[in-house]
Amino acid sequence: MERPLDALNALKGKEVNVLLKDGTKLTGKLEAFDIHTNVVLSEATAGSDKIGQIFVRGDMVTYIN
Amino acid sequence: MERPLDALNALKGKEVNVLLKDGTKLTGKLEAFDIHTNVVLSEATAGSDKIGQIFVRGDMVTYIN
Amino acid sequence: MERPLDALNALKGKEVNVLLKDGTKLTGKLEAFDIHTNVVLSEATAGSDKIGQIFVRGDMVTYIN
Amino acid sequence: MERPLDALNALKGKEVNVLLKDGTKLTGKLEAFDIHTNVVLSEATAGSDKIGQIFVRGDMVTYIN
Amino acid sequence: MERPLDALNALKGKEVNVLLKDGTKLTGKLEAFDIHTNVVLSEATAGSDKIGQIFVRGDMVTYIN
Amino acid sequence: MERPLDALNALKGKEVNVLLKDGTKLTGKLEAFDIHTNVVLSEATAGSDKIGQIFVRGDMVTYIN
Amino acid sequence: MERPLDALNALKGKEVNVLLKDGTKLTGKLEAFDIHTNVVLSEATAGSDKIGQIFVRGDMVTYIN
Numbered sequence: 001m002e003r004p005l006d007a008l009n010a011l012k013g014k015e016v017n018v019l020l021k022d023g024t025k026l027t028g029k030l031e032a033f034d035i036h037t038n039v040v041l042s043e044a045t046a047g048s049d050k051i052g053q054i055f056v057r058g059d060m061v062t063y064i065n
Numbered sequence: 066m067e068r069p070l071d072a073l074n075a076l077k078g079k080e081v082n083v084l085l086k087d088g089t090k091l092t093g094k095l096e097a098f099d100i101h102t103n104v105v106l107s108e109a110t111a112g113s114d115k116i117g118q119i120f121v122r123g124d125m126v127t128y129i130n
Numbered sequence: 131m132e133r134p135l136d137a138l139n140a141l142k143g144k145e146v147n148v149l150l151k152d153g154t155k156l157t158g159k160l161e162a163f164d165i166h167t168n169v170v171l172s173e174a175t176a177g178s179d180k181i182g183q184i185f186v187r188g189d190m191v192t193y194i195n
Numbered sequence: 196m197e198r199p200l201d202a203l204n205a206l207k208g209k210e211v212n213v214l215l216k217d218g219t220k221l222t223g224k225l226e227a228f229d230i231h232t233n234v235v236l237s238e239a240t241a242g243s244d245k246i247g248q249i250f251v252r253g254d255m256v257t258y259i260n
Numbered sequence: 261m262e263r264p265l266d267a268l269n270a271l272k273g274k275e276v277n278v279l280l281k282d283g284t285k286l287t288g289k290l291e292a293f294d295i296h297t298n299v300v301l302s303e304a305t306a307g308s309d310k311i312g313q314i315f316v317r318g319d320m321v322t323y324i325n
Numbered sequence: 326m327e328r329p330l331d332a333l334n335a336l337k338g339k340e341v342n343v344l345l346k347d348g349t350k351l352t353g354k355l356e357a358f359d360i361h362t363n364v365v366l367s368e369a370t371a372g373s374d375k376i377g378q379i380f381v382r383g384d385m386v387t388y389i390n
Numbered sequence: 391m392e393r394p395l396d397a398l399n400a401l402k403g404k405e406v407n408v409l410l411k412d413g414t415k416l417t418g419k420l421e422a423f424d425i426h427t428n429v430v431l432s433e434a435t436a437g438s439d440k441i442g443q444i445f446v447r448g449d450m451v452t453y454i455n
Contacts, residue, residue, distance in 0.1 A: 001291045004298040007315050021282075021320075022086070022127065031066045037298075037317050038069040038102075044130075054130040055072050057102050057123075058317075060086075062282065065304075065314040087151070087192065096131045103134040103167075109195075119195040120137050122167050122188075125151075152216070152257065161196050168199040168232075174260075184260040185202050187232050187253075190216075217346070217387065226326045233329040233362075239390075249390040250332050252362050252383075255346075261421045264428040267445050281412070281450075297428075297447050318447070322412065325434075325444040347411070347452065356391045363394040363427075369455075379455040380397050382427050382448075385411075 008033050008064060016041070019062040026054065030064075037061045073098050073129060081106070084127040091119065095129075102126045138163050138194060146171070149192040156184065160194075167191045203228050203259060211236070214257040221249065225259075232256045268293050268324060276301070279322040286314065290324075297321045333358050333389065341366070344387040351379065355389075362386045398423050398454065406431070409452040416444065420454075427451045 001007060011030050018026045018039060028041030028051075036058035044051040066072060076095050083091045083104060093106030093116075101123035109116040131137060141160050148156045148169060158171030158181075166188035174181040196202060206225050213221045213234060223236030223246075231253035239246040261267060271290050278286045278299060288301030288311075296318035304311040326332060336355050343351045343364060353366030353376075361383035369376040391397060401420050408416045408429060418431030418441075426448035434441040 001300060004292045004294055004300045004315055007292065007300040007313065020127065032069045032072065034069055040066060040069045040072040051130055053072065054128050055069055056128045057126045059124070059319070060127050061317045062280065062320050063314050063316045065311055085192065097134045097136065099134055105131060105134045105137040116195055118137060119193050120134055121193045122191045124189070125192050150257065162199045162201065164199050170196060170199045170202040181260055183202060184258050185199055186258045187256045189254070190257050215387065227329045227331065229329055235326060235329045235332040246390055248332065249388050250329055251388045252386045254384070255387050261430060264422045264424055264430045264445055266422065267430040267443065319449070321447045322410065322450050323444050323446045325441055345452065357394045357396065359394055365391060365394045365397040376455055378397065379453050380394055381453045382451045384449070385452050 005033075005035065008037075011064070016064050018056060018064050020056065020060045021062055022060070026051070026056070028054065034058070037064075039064070070098075070100065073102075076129070081129050083121060083129050085121065085125045086127055087125070091116070091121070093119065099123070102129075104129070135163075135165065138167075141194070146194050148186060148194050150186065150190045151192055152190070156181070156186070158184065164188070167194075169194070200228075200230065203232075206259070211259050213251060213259050215251065215255045216257055217255070221246070221251070223249065229253070232259075234259070265293075265295065268297075271324070276324050278316060278324050280316065280320045281322055282320070286311070286316070288314070294318070297324075299324070330358075330360065333362075336389070341389050343381060343389050345381065345385045346387055347385070351376070351381070353379070359383070362389075364389070395423075395425065398427075401454070406454050408446060408454050410446065410450045411452055412450070416441070416446070418444070424448070427454075429454070 016030045028044030031040040033039045038058040042053045044054045081095045093109030096105040098104045103123040107118045109119045146160045158174030161170040163169045168188040172183045174184045211225045223239030226235040228234045233253040237248045239249045276290045288304030291300040293299045298318040302313045304314045341355045353369030356365040358364045363383040367378045369379045406420045418434030421430040423429045428448040432443045434444045
């Protein structure tokens, strides 16, 4: 792997967990991301809450796995 | 979907929820956005408060869905 | 509307509310703004305090409506 | 007025109040400013404290009036 | 050593500890990093939690050792 | 005075007070500064603590006087 | 001394103290730094903890002396 964003590219279309800086944990399918780590998840959930598609601002991301 | 902002483009003219970093939840019609995630909503509400048109500074956005 | 700043342009010379990140709510006539959302209000008030003209640094703005 | 910094330009050499993000209120004569809102005040006071000339880093400024 | 990132380059493929700004301590194999200190760890753990591969946003990193 | 940094230039080689964002007050001779307000003081003290030469990262500076 | 980073250059290979924004005090030999004040220390300690080589992200640095 050359660059960290290569790891995100390999996750496109797959289910990921995204931890936000406010402590929220989102789970969903990684539809898109960019160099700011703006991300779009589809079929997202936060615990038992069903959210559907969601755009997360990159500066709120702690990690993605 | 190529880029995260494509998801916002698909939401133009539709009702969205915007969570701000101070915990405020806004609901309204997405009129405009830019690469900083500055957004303008029309007919916006925050809970039971009617706000009308509102410009939100991009760095206050946590997510949009 | 193409861009979020178009909404601010339409508000020039009109009375607006500006919520700051420290919770202060300012009301006044929008005299000027720029892409950083630096804003100048005239005849501004904060609750019952009369402030007159005020320059607000853009990064302190939460929203304008 | 075209741009917010025009308002600061009109205040050069006059007494201004500067609210800092840590809540400090400074009063003094506006000697200089730049696009980052770095400011220099002369004959500055903070409440009853006499400070004299002071350089304030722009990112600490909430507003100037 | 010329530049700080040279130290990270020497750690590629080795086990590292990453302290995040929220206090989380991650341990894992350093797979990739970039100039923002975005990092990817594989076989990562946080205390007794097994995480596997993880992408950490650079601005959350306090230090790497 | 044209620009705020002119005020710092006039202070080179003189004793200054630097207030940091964490509340620390440093006193010392201003040896160097740059546009980020990175500063180097010599013979610096923090209250009764003798520090000697110190490099302060610019984003930690509240004001210099 | 012309620029603040000249002071860091003079410290290369010498023992320095680095105060982080979370209050951690590191001591070690300054191996490398860059314009972001990313730093690498070798033989680093934090109080009585022995850390060895450590990469510190520049935005976490308060001061170096």
